[in-house]
Amino acid sequence: MSKQLPFDTDKNEYCPECNSLLVIRNGVHGPFLACSGYPQCHYIKPLRPTAETHIVKILEGQSCPKCGHDLVLKQGRFGMFIGCTYYPECEHTELIDKPDETKIPCPQCQTGNLLQRKSRFGKTFYACDNYPNCQFILNNKPVIGRCLSCDYPLLMEKRVSQGVRLFCASKRCGKLQEE
Secondary structure, three states: OOOOOOEEOOOOOEOOOOOOEEEEEEEOOEEEEEEOOOOOOOOEEEOOOOOOOEEEEEEEEEEOOOOOOEEEEEEEOOEEEEEEOOOOOOOOEEEOOOOOEEEEEOOOOOOOEEEEEEOOOOOEEEEEOOOOOOOOEEOOEEEEOOOOOOOOOEEEEEEEOOEEEEEEOOOOOOOEOOO
């Protein structure tokens, strides 16, 4: 990977901290303005606007439970959510798609329950709510039941060519459960 050299901007801007010339540099998130006296001065300024969310609709009649102002529907970098209109002062947010609580006990730790979650790519999976302590995860929908061959306490639904079938949720077994 070649390292790109910084170049001067069309109109000369100066650093508000040390009064050196600002130059455009390329970073992981795109170009930005940085101070040319870098080791001594660490001033940077983004070239893109930093507002990652925008208001889609004002929800009239719904007020924020923390401050009492109106709630709005916003589009953020992870999808739609509900937030307060006085955002920097009041940080109240609500999820639109709340995860389903399955009330199915975790077969690994036996203390937590399985929750429906979404990955950063939008795919649904099921994981234990004791996450840092228990790392059980399942990509298919869990069903309460016992495996007929290994006696594992959890089954899962899978779509196959014959329709939806139940399989053992154990990674060691994984056998089809005949009805």
